[in-house]
Amino acid sequence: MAIDAAGRRGRHLAGLRNAIILIVLWELLGQLKLVAGGALPAPSAVLIRFWQDRGDYPLHLLATFEGAALGFFIGNVVAIAAGILFAVSPVAARLGRGLNVAIFALPPIAISPILVLTFSGMTPRIALAALGCYFVTMSATVTGITQTDRRMLDVVRAYGGGWVALLRLVEIRSALPAILSGLRVAAPAAVLGSVLAEFGGGGRYGLGVYLIGSLGRADPPRLWGIGLAATGMALLVYALFALIEARITHTTRAVTVAATPPGTPLAIGGFAGAALTLISAALPFAVWWGFLKMLGTPPMIAKTPLGVIDYLFFAQSAETAQLRLLSALAQTLPLTLLGMTAGLAFAFALALASVVRPGIVRSFMPVALVTQTMPLVALTPLLVLLLGRGPSVILWITVSVTFFPAFVTLAQGLGMVSRSALDVVRAYGANPFIQLRLVSIPASLPYLFAAMRLAVPRALLGVMIAEWLATGTGLGNLLNQSRGYLDYGMIWTVAVVSVLISILFYQIVIVVERRVLQRRGMQPAS
Amino acid sequence: MTTGTGIALKDVSRAFAARETVVQALDRVSLDCPAGSFTALIGPSGCGKSTMLRLALGLDAPSGGTISVAGQSPQAAAKAGLTGVAFQDAALMPWRSVEGNIALPLDVLGRKRSDYTGKIAGLIDLVGLKGFEKALPGELSGGMRQRVAIARALVTDPQVLFLDEPFGALDQILRRQMNVELQRIWMESRATTLLVTHGIDEAVFLADRVVVMQSRPGRIGKIIDIPLPRPRLPDVFTTEAFHALEDEITEALDGH
Numbered sequence: 190m191a192i193d194a195a196g197r198r199g200r201h202l203a204g205l206r207n208a209i210i211l212i213v214l215w216e217l218l219g220q221l222k223l224v225a226g227g228a229l230p231a232p233s234a235v236l237i238r239f240w241q242d243r244g245d246y247p248l249h250l251l252a253t254f255e256g257a258a259l260g261f262f263i264g265n266v267v268a269i270a271a272g273i274l275f276a277v278s279p280v281a282a283r284l285g286r287g288l289n290v291a292i293f294a295l296p297p298i299a300i301s302p303i304l305v306l307t308f309s310g311m312t313p314r315i316a317l318a319a320l321g322c323y324f325v326t327m328s329a330t331v332t333g334i335t336q337t338d339r340r341m342l343d344v345v346r347a348y349g350g351g352w353v354a355l356l357r358l359v360e361i362r363s364a365l366p367a368i369l370s371g372l373r374v375a376a377p378a379a380v381l382g383s384v385l386a387e388f389g390g391g392g393r394y395g396l397g398v399y400l401i402g403s404l405g406r407a408d409p410p411r412l413w414g415i416g417l418a419a420t421g422m423a424l425l426v427y428a429l430f431a432l433i434e435a436r437i438t439h440t441t442r443a444v445t446v447a448a449t450p451p452g453t454p455l456a457i458g459g460f461a462g463a464a465l466t467l468i469s470a471a472l473p474f475a476v477w478w479g480f481l482k483m484l485g486t487p488p489m490i491a492k493t494p495l496g497v498i499d500y501l502f503f504a505q506s507a508e509t510a511q512l513r514l515l516s517a518l519a520q521t522l523p524l525t526l527l528g529m530t531a532g533l534a535f536a537f538a539l540a541l542a543s544v545v546r547p548g549i550v551r552s553f554m555p556v557a558l559v560t561q562t563m564p565l566v567a568l569t570p571l572l573v574l575l576l577g578r579g580p581s582v583i584l585w586i587t588v589s590v591t592f593f594p595a596f597v598t599l600a601q602g603l604g605m606v607s608r609s610a611l612d613v614v615r616a617y618g619a620n621p622f623i624q625l626r627l628v629s630i631p632a633s634l635p636y637l638f639a640a641m642r643l644a645v646p647r648a649l650l651g652v653m654i655a656e657w658l659a660t661g662t663g664l665g666n667l668l669n670q671s672r673g674y675l676d677y678g679m680i681w682t683v684a685v686v687s688v689l690i691s692i693l694f695y696q697i698v699i700v701v702e703r704r705v706l707q708r709r710g711m712q713p714a715s
Numbered sequence: 716m717t718t719g720t721g722i723a724l725k726d727v728s729r730a731f732a733a734r735e736t737v738v739q740a741l742d743r744v745s746l747d748c749p750a751g752s753f754t755a756l757i758g759p760s761g762c763g764k765s766t767m768l769r770l771a772l773g774l775d776a777p778s779g780g781t782i783s784v785a786g787q788s789p790q791a792a793a794k795a796g797l798t799g800v801a802f803q804d805a806a807l808m809p810w811r812s813v814e815g816n817i818a819l820p821l822d823v824l825g826r827k828r829s830d831y832t833g834k835i836a837g838l839i840d841l842v843g844l845k846g847f848e849k850a851l852p853g854e855l856s857g858g859m860r861q862r863v864a865i866a867r868a869l870v871t872d873p874q875v876l877f878l879d880e881p882f883g884a885l886d887q888i889l890r891r892q893m894n895v896e897l898q899r900i901w902m903e904s905r906a907t908t909l910l911v912t913h914g915i916d917e918a919v920f921l922a923d924r925v926v927v928m929q930s931r932p933g934r935i936g937k938i939i940d941i942p943l944p945r946p947r948l949p950d951v952f953t954t955e956a957f958h959a960l961e962d963e964i965t966e967a968l969d970g971h
């Protein structure tokens with residue numbers, strides 16, 4: 190016990206020491222304007238600027254917090270309810286799969302202008318924040334409930350308990366740690382959603398509004414201040430739930446972001462199965478349609494699925510629209526793929542290296558975890574400052590947004606490779622590289638695929654944010670431009686196309702994953 | 716058909732589809748446990764003892780045959796609160812205290828906990844866990860957890876009691892003590908009891924009848940009556956008659 194505590198204190202001290210070294214180094218770099226001609230301001234400069242701007246912050250912070258908090262609340266309530274439904278009813282899970290994949294793959298930036306068009310006031314922010322939370326919490330709830338110890342369920346069933354009793358007495362309570370870790374991961378997503386909706390316009394206050402307004406003013410310390418404020422907000426909520434979770438489980442669980450919608454295995458074949466799949470795929474479109482009908486937004490502004498098809502293929506301007514869309518895609522897609530591949534490769538290499546030298550994970554994981562709590566938007570302007578507005582910035586942003594979650598997933602996956610499997614090859618004198626080749630790499634395949642599934646929508650989101658904010662190219666720019674021209678057809682088209690592309694990539698990964706893992710007799714990692 | 720609180724299995728089969736083959740866990744098993752009787756089920760590992768218990772509890776459905784508990788379907792009997800059960804592994808809820816775990820069946824059946832405070836305290840005393848009322852399962856040893864599970868099985872005053880190796884994790888001395896206690900409880904309540912065990916001595920000490928099972932496919936090999944008078948005291952373990960019965964069971968287990 191005592192040794193344990195001392196060890197922990199030692200590690201905390203080491204962490205503190207590293208943090209101090211990092212800040213001192215950063216201060217030096219900033220003061221001497223060593224990075225990108227002063228684009229990396231010293232922490233002291235950021236603080237001073239923050240103090241000077243202190244009159245601006247409260248209203249912006251409050252506005253973003255309002256959107257994020259309401260969205261967080263609504264999104265998670267819906268997510269937990271949906272998670273319970275999907276866990277209890279496999280048919281519902283199968284039906285909801287299409288909608289779940291769509292929400293998972295949806296790059297929030299793509300629908301932010303649409304939300305701003307169809308709703309007013311705080312609603313777009315709340316909606317986007319809620320959408321950002323939904324998938325994480327929903328899948329955490331499903332996982333938590335389905336992994337409930339069967340023996341405990343048997344005890345309740347043995348006394349005639351039905352599904353309500355099972356949920357009430359066992360499943361929800363045993364899923365609580367999973368749900369809480371879902372909420373923890375959802376916190377930055379909520380802040381990101383709110384800020385992205387602020388990009389889309391509407392409203393004078395919010396960190397996103399502030400960020401866009403300050404972007405043109407070449408004021409690095411202020412941009413860093415805004416980014417850090419957004420990160421701080423996410424970090425606070427993250428820490429709050431980590432604390433509650435630690436209280437409840439006595440152990441904080443690993444942070445991995447789920448990337449599998451529930452409802453894959455269900456032994457309904459034949460006609461009924463096909464019908465379920467079809468309904469599941471049609472459901473997102475039905476929901477889209479139903480929503481617009483319910484809101485009664487004029488068809489000029491709100492395009493139904495048919496409206497989008499009409500705009501892209503049959504309307505007078507269809508040809509120019511197609512051309513603009515294709516040329517944007519030609520810019521966006523190669524960079525997305527390249528960035529994603531590079532990010533994954535880098536993450537995989539580092540995760541493998543950390544097997545040979547476990548010290549790497551220990552020193553790197555905290556950084557990776559902090560960046561996970563950092564809303565993407567906060568990161569982008571900073572990278573723009575550091576790297577300029579050329580295409581390389583897109584690549585770097587994409588690499589960095591895919592790298593961290595992929596690294597966390599892979600490192601934790603590799604950490605779960607059974608000790609005894611490694612011991613067997615070690616007993617025969619295998620060196621670390623043979624261990625990698627024979628055990629770690631094959632065992633980490635499921636996690637590589639999980640990381641890929643996770644990376645797909647994030648890569649597209651990263652590229653589009655960079656294009657919108659920095660380079661003025663590709664889909665992101667097309668979206669931003671169409672917003673300016675009030676070209677509603679194009680706004681909807683870009684949103685739909687980017688979601689479809691994301692889903693397409695995602696499905697390709699799933700198909701390859703099933704093939705590869707099945708051949709090797711492995712199970713997908715969630 | 717057994718009347719009262721008996722257990723009746725008629726031609727019960729249960730097959731599990733494994734990857735390539737089909738495992739016949741139970742093959743047309745018929746067993747009648749009259750109301751108020753104590754039956755011990757003994758047999759090699761994997762012969763379908765737990766499967767039989769799960770079927771009688773309504774946790775699993777047979778592939779063929781019928782089961783009735785207290786003249787009703789297993790589910791109906793469970794819903795009516797007639798049954799009690801302790802599983803092979805304690806299956807406690809890690810977030811509930813010892814008291815809370817013992818009270819679980821009450822919560823499932825929708826009974827008021829406050830009517831049972833005395834009962835729960837008595838059971839905790841009975842299984843020797845006084846002072847651990849508020850402890851969480853994670854803070855208990857394996858044997859202590861199993862004793863909580865036994866207390867939980869008894870909290871509803873069940874008329875039909877299912878026990879799946881309830882004393883498996885206890886040391887020999889404690890096990891003997893618990894055997895004596897179980898006999899006492901049973902003689903007071905006269906609940907129809909079905910006990911799965913690996914201990915031949917335990918089976919002989921407690922049961923009116925010992926059912927010896929054989930595996931592949933799971934079936935009943937022999938039913939041996941235990942005519943020893945009750946109450947059986949601990950010194951019965953050393954008697955001639957006791958040893959003779961043990962030998963008979965050992966033989967039956969070997970397939971003679």
Ligand SMILES: Nc1ncnc2c1ncn2[C@@H]1O[C@H](COP(=O)(O)OP(=O)(O)OP(=O)(O)O)[C@@H](O)[C@H]1O
Nearest residue numbers: 731732738740759760761762763764765766767803
């Ligand atoms: N859910 C299941 N799926 C597939 N096979 C099962 C399942 N449950 C039990 N079996 C099989 O049925 C047979 C009987 O299992 P059961 O658990 O009833 O044995 P048991 O007699 O209780 O053994 P033990 O004394 O080891 O507890 C075994 O061969 C087992 O593999």
Ligand SMILES: [Mg+2]
Nearest residue numbers: 764765766803
């Ligand atoms: Mg068993």
